[in-house]
Amino acid sequence: MTLGTTVNKPNCLIVGAGICGLIVATILQGQGWPVTVLDKGRGLGGRLATRRLRHADQVGCFDYGAQYFTVSQPAFQAWVDQWQAAGVVTPWGQNFAKVDGTIRQTDKVAYRGLSSNRGLAQYLAQNLTVFHPVRVERLCWQKGQWWLEGDNAQDWQADIVVLTPPLPQSLDLLAQSQIALPTDVDQALAAVSYTPCLALLALLEKPSRIPAPGGLWGTGEPLVWLACNENKGISPQGHAVTLHAGPQFSQAYFSASEAEITAFLLAAAAPWLGSPPLTTHLHRWRYSLVTNPYPDSYLSLDQPGPLYLGGDAFGAGKIEGAVLSGHAMAEQILSHHVP
Numbered sequence: 001m002t003l004g005t006t007v008n009k010p011n012c013l014i015v016g017a018g019i020c021g022l023i024v025a026t027i028l029q030g031q032g033w034p035v036t037v038l039d040k041g042r043g044l045g046g047r048l049a050t051r052r053l054r055h056a057d058q059v060g061c062f063d064y065g066a067q068y069f070t071v072s073q074p075a076f077q078a079w080v081d082q083w084q085a086a087g088v089v090t091p092w093g094q095n096f097a098k099v100d101g102t103i104r105q106t107d108k109v110a111y112r113g114l115s116s117n118r119g120l121a122q123y124l125a126q127n128l129t130v131f132h133p134v135r136v137e138r139l140c141w142q143k144g145q146w147w148l149e150g151d152n153a154q155d156w157q158a159d160i161v162v163l164t165p166p167l168p169q170s171l172d173l174l175a176q177s178q179i180a181l182p183t184d185v186d187q188a189l190a191a192v193s194y195t196p197c198l199a200l201l202a203l204l205e206k207p208s209r210i211p212a213p214g215g216l217w218g219t220g221e222p223l224v225w226l227a228c229n230e231n232k233g234i235s236p237q238g239h240a241v242t243l244h245a246g247p248q249f250s251q252a253y254f255s256a257s258e259a260e261i262t263a264f265l266l267a268a269a270a271p272w273l274g275s276p277p278l279t280t281h282l283h284r285w286r287y288s289l290v291t292n293p294y295p296d297s298y299l300s301l302d303q304p305g306p307l308y309l310g311g312d313a314f315g316a317g318k319i320e321g322a323v324l325s326g327h328a329m330a331e332q333i334l335s336h337h338v339p
Helices: 019-030 074-085 117-125 167-176 183-190 247-253 258-273 318-336
Strands: 012-015 035-038 050-055 058-063 089-093 110-113 136-142 145-150 155-158 160-163 194-204 215-217 223-228 239-245 277-290 298-301 307-310
Touching: 012 019, 012 145, 012 155, 019 035, 019 117, 019 318, 035 155, 050 117, 050 194, 050 277, 058 194, 058 239, 074 089, 074 318, 110 117, 136 167, 145 160, 160 167, 160 318, 167 183, 167 277, 183 298, 194 247, 194 258, 223 258, 239 247, 239 258, 247 258, 247 277, 258 277, 298 318, 307 318
Parallel strands: 012 035, 012 160, 160 307
Antiparallel strands: 050 058, 089 110, 136 145, 145 155, 194 239, 194 277, 215 223, 223 239, 298 307
């Protein structure tokens, strides 16, 4: 598919509909650029992930990826202010309790999506051209343009490509496409590391014992975080609890059976559940928390063609880092690729 052009402006194809890719698309489209976003997932948002579980008359709504985000940089605060004004995000809380009864003190407010964290991604994507699920299998620079092959037998053509998936997935795509990176760049990107996270969703018979406003810090292992989505304000029709395992447990049990992981984490969380689960679901986040990010907010290459890599593996990490990465890439594209 050849993407359209607007007043001879280059067209841009973004791989990944996480918040970084959606920010790039929002900025470029706002400047009149033709933009298309491809994502392999059935839902948008990447780790701005929300899921529903049903049992009888209960419907639980779970944020099961990123639980909240905080603000450090004024540039990100400007985005958050826009989202608050639009009624998309809201402050959730500050100084969440720990399981030992103490309070984890911080000077930063935790923000959440008003309807859910995925709601923020849906808001950003509402006026964008997004195709999913589409898995990009190969990139090819040919006759002055990029050609992308999708797993749905669809080809895509663009002037500029932006890759925003978890970095190992972007590097795998480049390797499959036989696109070699400069040695120093390849070594720097290879040094980026992640920890996994096992996320267990439990729809309970009765309300949980997790205190308001709905977030509770665990001991770190086996549980680092417990969240009551009902107290959080996104699950009014179901007693929905999200459990995040710590990095050591997640690494050790990542390939274990769902039954074994579920039993272990439910036992660890039992004092805070208050009732048995009606149903559960396990999600395995292979690339959860970036532990050694690339130092710059994005990477730009001009060989074999204009190519950008960004996301939460670049710069500050987490939701804020992903947004700032997308913002910086978009600004660079606008200034560097002048029609």
